[in-house]
Amino acid sequence: MFNRKPLNYFLFYLIISPALLYCQVYFYLENTVPVGLYPSALVENPLNRKIYCANSGSNSITVIDQVTTQIITTIRVGSYPSNLVYNPISNKIYCANQTSNDISIIDGVTNEVLNTVGVGIQPRALAFDSVHNKIYCANAGSNNVSVIDGTNNNLVATINVGNYPNGLIYNPINQKIYCANMDNHNISVIDATNYNVIATIPVGAFPLSLAYNPISNKVYCASWANGRIHIIDGATDQLLDSLIYNNSGPQSLIYCPYNKIAYVNFTGDNFKIIDGSTNAIIGNLQFAVGTRPFLLHHSLGNFTYCANIGSNKVYVLSSTNVFDSLPIVYPYAILGSWISGGTRVFITGLNSSYLKVFRCNLPGLEEDQQLSFDNNHPFSIHPNPASSVFRICCPWLVKNIKIYDITGKLVKKQEFTNPRTGEMRVLTDQLNSGVYFIQINSLPQINKINIVK
Numbered sequence: 001m002f003n004r005k006p007l008n009y010f011l012f013y014l015i016i017s018p019a020l021l022y023c024q025v026y027f028y029l030e031n032t033v034p035v036g037l038y039p040s041a042l043v044e045n046p047l048n049r050k051i052y053c054a055n056s057g058s059n060s061i062t063v064i065d066q067v068t069t070q071i072i073t074t075i076r077v078g079s080y081p082s083n084l085v086y087n088p089i090s091n092k093i094y095c096a097n098q099t100s101n102d103i104s105i106i107d108g109v110t111n112e113v114l115n116t117v118g119v120g121i122q123p124r125a126l127a128f129d130s131v132h133n134k135i136y137c138a139n140a141g142s143n144n145v146s147v148i149d150g151t152n153n154n155l156v157a158t159i160n161v162g163n164y165p166n167g168l169i170y171n172p173i174n175q176k177i178y179c180a181n182m183d184n185h186n187i188s189v190i191d192a193t194n195y196n197v198i199a200t201i202p203v204g205a206f207p208l209s210l211a212y213n214p215i216s217n218k219v220y221c222a223s224w225a226n227g228r229i230h231i232i233d234g235a236t237d238q239l240l241d242s243l244i245y246n247n248s249g250p251q252s253l254i255y256c257p258y259n260k261i262a263y264v265n266f267t268g269d270n271f272k273i274i275d276g277s278t279n280a281i282i283g284n285l286q287f288a289v290g291t292r293p294f295l296l297h298h299s300l301g302n303f304t305y306c307a308n309i310g311s312n313k314v315y316v317l318s319s320t321n322v323f324d325s326l327p328i329v330y331p332y333a334i335l336g337s338w339i340s341g342g343t344r345v346f347i348t349g350l351n352s353s354y355l356k357v358f359r360c361n362l363p364g365l366e367e368d369q370q371l372s373f374d375n376n377h378p379f380s381i382h383p384n385p386a387s388s389v390f391r392i393c394c395p396w397l398v399k400n401i402k403i404y405d406i407t408g409k410l411v412k413k414q415e416f417t418n419p420r421t422g423e424m425r426v427l428t429d430q431l432n433s434g435v436y437f438i439q440i441n442s443l444p445q446i447n448k449i450n451i452v453k
Contacts, residue, residue, distance in 0.1 A: 059079050119139055123146070129172075145168070162181025162183070180209075220253050231243065251293065263296070285317065292308055298336065332349065345358045386428060389428060
């Protein structure tokens with residue numbers, strides 16, 4: 001029977017690395033953090049260096065120090081909190097409470113609940129509109145989407161969509177929200193400027209997961225029941241193609257930089273990567289020892305994580321190989337993070353009351369370094385973190401750079417009228433504190449910069 005437990009979707013950036021050694025142990029268990037019952041969602045507050053863990057069975061959120069991995073506090077929220085989203089503009093955390101039918105809004109500095117906003121029945125998926133500072137919530141039980149103003153915390157709109165909306169994704173280029181309606185087998189397209197449904201796109205049975213590709217401006221949808229990956233034009237909302245890569249269970253989609261999409265098949269036990277330009281499979285990994293992959297997550301530079309609930313492991317992946325495996329019973333929520341000196345991954349065990357923190361012990365490996373550089377186009381950024389200025393060092397000609405925020409929005413573009421080799425200086429006076437991504441000369445390589453003010 002189809003399982004309708006709450007699913008959690010994360011939007012982060014990934015650099016898919018070439019093949020790596022299998023079964024080398026590069027991660028070790030650093031800490032086990034006691035949290036509430038049925039921890040089902042994680043989100044990071046990069047500004048205040050905190051991790052928030054939603055405990056569905058305890059009606060609470062555990063706040064964890066990202067650096068020390070120690071518990072800061074526990075916040076009481078509504079009933080059955082199941083999904084989280086972070087608002088970097090106002091530094092707030094939004095928590096969807098499924099059975100109390102409301103959203104808890106938490107201050108990212110004080111960890112206090114600022115407001116509780118009533119929404120529809122069974123709020124499930126959350127999405128953040130970075131252009132208008134709005135939060136969208138899909139209410140599976142009332143077949144609508146609630147919109148909350150990120151400035152004043154008020155409910156500003158309720159939008160009727162299809163039956164059992166379960167997934168949301170934001171298109172910042174065309175300012176649209178895409179809502180996957182499971183029982184209608186379609187996607188509602190919402191205009192984020194006026195909250196109107198402007199299109200309904202038919203897809204396959206039980207659309208579960210959505211991903212947005214900001215480079216090609218395409219939306220990808222995984223239809224669980226018929227094994228199709230649907231590709232939608234973000235400008236016209238036309239269905240471009242429906243790709244049949246496997247006849248069973250595509251469960252989770254994620255966007256990877258350089259115009260790539262990754263997905264896993266829950267019943268097919270495999271992981272695949274799609275080229276966003278050609279729609280061809282460029283990576284295909286069959287799990288030799290892992291079964292029932294149901295959730296993908298990627299960190300800000302190094303690793304792809306895949307939760308396999310059938311084998312009680314999280315696999316750390318490259319494009320074609322398993323890099324490592326992390327043991328945890330019924331892994332459910334995953335969050336990769338970076339700290340000075342290394343990489344961490346936070347993983348919850350759903351049928352437990354703990355969160356495990358794994359640390360990468362590969363010497364010198366940090367998120368702003370990569371497991372494999374393109375030797376023809378290496379570059380580095382320093383200092384990182386930066387405050388008012390940073391420099392790009394590279395051995396070839398720098399013509400321009402593009403800086404993106406964590407939602408994929410282009411926030412700064414700098415042209416060099418008199419380019420030269422070596423070191424280029426970039427001011428950050430117009431950027432807020434947070435995590436950003438740098439692309440140079442439109443090359444397929446992206447590095448992370450953490451700006452702290």
